[in-house]
Amino acid sequence: MPRAFAEISFTPSLLALQAQNGSAQGYSKFLHPDAERGDRIGPAEAEFIARRDGFYQATVSDSGWPYVQFRGGPVGFLKVLDDQTIAYADFRGNRQYLSAGNLTDNDRVSMILMDYPNRRRLKVWGRAKLIAATENPELIAQLQDTSYRGRIERAIVIAIEALDWNCPQHIPQRMTLEELESQLEPIRADLSRLKSENKELKLALGQTD
Numbered sequence: 001m002p003r004a005f006a007e008i009s010f011t012p013s014l015l016a017l018q019a020q021n022g023s024a025q026g027y028s029k030f031l032h033p034d035a036e037r038g039d040r041i042g043p044a045e046a047e048f049i050a051r052r053d054g055f056y057q058a059t060v061s062d063s064g065w066p067y068v069q070f071r072g073g074p075v076g077f078l079k080v081l082d083d084q085t086i087a088y089a090d091f092r093g094n095r096q097y098l099s100a101g102n103l104t105d106n107d108r109v110s111m112i113l114m115d116y117p118n119r120r121r122l123k124v125w126g127r128a129k130l131i132a133a134t135e136n137p138e139l140i141a142q143l144q145d146t147s148y149r150g151r152i153e154r155a156i157v158i159a160i161e162a163l164d165w166n167c168p169q170h171i172p173q174r175m176t177l178e179e180l181e182s183q184l185e186p187i188r189a190d191l192s193r194l195k196s197e198n199k200e201l202k203l204a205l206g207q208t209d
Contacts, residue, residue: 002038004162006030008125039162041083048122049086049113050076053176056112059102059128067098074145078113081142086124087157089143091150100154103128109158112166116174121166126158 018024054072
């Protein structure tokens, strides 16, 4: 657990609960000045982010209610701009603007990036800035995926406040059809071979069906 995460998450009420339940001493080390900061994107984080085709994102409305949304897109649509900045293109959707509206009033955002096949997840805390497509065409071009023809309304640029690799213990292992393909191909090849061998054996035995 990095210090940046502890500084954001360990509020006075949370620290009081830790003290009440006997875990305060164990977690105090993460608030020590010598603890790893954990607010920069390193090579492992950059590679992980580049391989994602979606993430869960939480924002908070001006009435205090959280809103969690799944954002999906082509692999790599969430871009690393530098070691403390990520961004993605926000396309025209149902025009409810729930996340965009929340971020207008409160720029805090938290995200969970999942890798279900390998049972890994990366948690991200940051502050988001909404940049209209007409405001920065160069950034929009950088975020544009030529394989997706949707209209970009804005860029969501997130300044990283903290990163944390989360425990994989309770992550279920799931795969998309694309991720299963490499595992299914050898099975299909074996099945095709067995069918061919079975057909040859039937012919050798004089069986026609």
